[in-house]
Amino acid sequence: MKKVFIDGESGTTGLQVRERLINHPNIEIISIDPAKKRDEAEKRRLMKEADVTVLCLPDDAAKESVKLAKEEGCRILDASSVHRVAEGWSYGLAELDVTQRDKIANAQFVSNPGCYPTGVILLLKPLIEAGLLPANGDYAINAISGYSGGGNALIDRYEKEPNAPIFGVYGLNFAHKHLPELEKWSGMAKKPIFIPSVGNFRQGMLTFVPVELGEGVSAQQLHAKLAEVYGKEAFISVNDYNVIADDAAPFLTPHDIDNSNRVELSVFGSADGQSCLLAAKFDNLGKGASGAAVQNLNIMLGFDEKLAVEL
Ligand SMILES: NC(=O)C1=CN([C@@H]2O[C@H](COP(=O)(O)OP(=O)(O)OC[C@H]3O[C@@H](n4cnc5c(N)ncnc54)[C@H](OP(=O)(O)O)[C@@H]3O)[C@@H](O)[C@H]2O)C=CC1
Numbered sequence: 665m666k667k668v669f670i671d672g673e674s675g676t677t678g679l680q681v682r683e684r685l686i687n688h689p690n691i692e693i694i695s696i697d698p699a700k701k702r703d704e705a706e707k708r709r710l711m712k713e714a715d716v717t718v719l720c721l722p723d724d725a726a727k728e729s730v731k732l733a734k735e736e737g738c739r740i741l742d743a744s745s746v747h748r749v750a751e752g753w754s755y756g757l758a759e760l761d762v763t764q765r766d767k768i769a770n771a772q773f774v775s776n777p778g779c780y781p782t783g784v785i786l787l788l789k790p791l792i793e794a795g796l797l798p799a800n801g802d803y804a805i806n807a808i809s810g811y812s813g814g815g816n817a818l819i820d821r822y823e824k825e826p827n828a829p830i831f832g833v834y835g836l837n838f839a840h841k842h843l844p845e846l847e848k849w850s851g852m853a854k855k856p857i858f859i860p861s862v863g864n865f866r867q868g869m870l871t872f873v874p875v876e877l878g879e880g881v882s883a884q885q886l887h888a889k890l891a892e893v894y895g896k897e898a899f900i901s902v903n904d905y906n907v908i909a910d911d912a913a914p915f916l917t918p919h920d921i922d923n924s925n926r927v928e929l930s931v932f933g934s935a936d937g938q939s940c941l942l943a944a945k946f947d948n949l950g951k952g953a954s955g956a957a958v959q960n961l962n963i964m965l966g967f968d969e970k971l972a973v974e975l
């Protein structure tokens with residue numbers, strides 16, 4: 665049995681990591697006394713006892729816990745947004761490329777990706793790398809998240825206040841905290857425009873990127889590349905290629921994927937062959953947070969990466 669300490673076990677992400685790990689055949693959770701959850705000495709003791717500590721904390725608290733882990737030489741999987749482009753950290757997106765699982769397996773410090781970047785990077789990285797989309801293109805990314813993406817504070821706002829908005833666009837300062845990892849790990853040569861939004865539903869996420877196709881490039885080629893790259897991935901599927909010709913088209917929704925670690929990618933091409941929409945659908949708390957965390961823990965500890973990732 666390996667031991668895992670979840671620092672921040674009672675938060676939105678921590679609870680879901682815990683719920684998954686309870687069903688893990690090879691991992692025992694070691695928990696902090698709730699009355700001591702901010703006690704440094706107690707954290708140190710548990711970090712030393714654990715094979716890996718998962719940080720499910722706000723950014724500032726995550727920085728403090730990493731300081732302790734560095735002093736004690738402990739392994740960390742950080743779900744916060746602090747270390748996603750930091751030196752000395754491995755990016756915890758197993759499907760990033762063929763080298764990434766080894767990097768995660770051998771790392772002392774692994775950073776779980778942000779929820780939105782997970783979908784965008786899976787869509788754009790292989791296409792930019794293959795030269796089907798330009799690295800220096802002007803990308804505009806749109807996304808919608810369930811309100812659990814904002815943690816306990818936003819959950820309370822939606823579930824306890826009667827007048828929470830049905831839909832809201834945010835990130836309107838064009839400086840969302842996910843921009844650095846979006847740019848770095850997608851292989852974009854410059855900062856994209858990123859416009860996230862939140863809806864009055866608990867879980868589920870869509871990230872979508874509209875692109876104009878270059879000379880000699882078709883939407884079918886983009887679709888074929890994604891299908892080839894992710895063909896053997898357990899958690900990534902690519903829907904059949906779509907040309908939506910009329911108004912009777914089905915909606916693309918962020919629903920019906922709650923608690924899963926799966927990501928569904930879609931490519932929609934325009935009938936004139938000039939435009940294309942790339943879309944990723946997943947659970948912001950699943951592959952966007954806790955599912956990915958358990959997948960990463962499995963890789964870090966040498967287990968089958970599929971163990972206990974689905975709720
Ligand atoms: N929600 C999501 O979809 C995603 C979240 N994340 C990241 O995961 C991390 C956690 O987010 P989320 O679960 O949503 O946040 P929550 O606000 O739901 O939970 C945070 C938890 O951390 C606890 N906490 C705060 N400070 C400390 C501390 N110093 N020591 C121990 N515990 C502490 C809080 O306790 P208390 O309530 O008592 O303050 C709370 O239980 C964040 O960094 C977030 O960016 C990543 C991907 C997706």
Ligand SMILES: CC(=O)N[C@@H](CCC(=O)OP(=O)(O)O)C(=O)O
Nearest residue numbers: 744745778779780809813814862
């Ligand atoms: C709806 C909502 O508020 N979403 C969060 C992102 C959730 C996520 O991915 O978390 P990280 O904090 O780990 O990056 C936001 O936009 O800040």
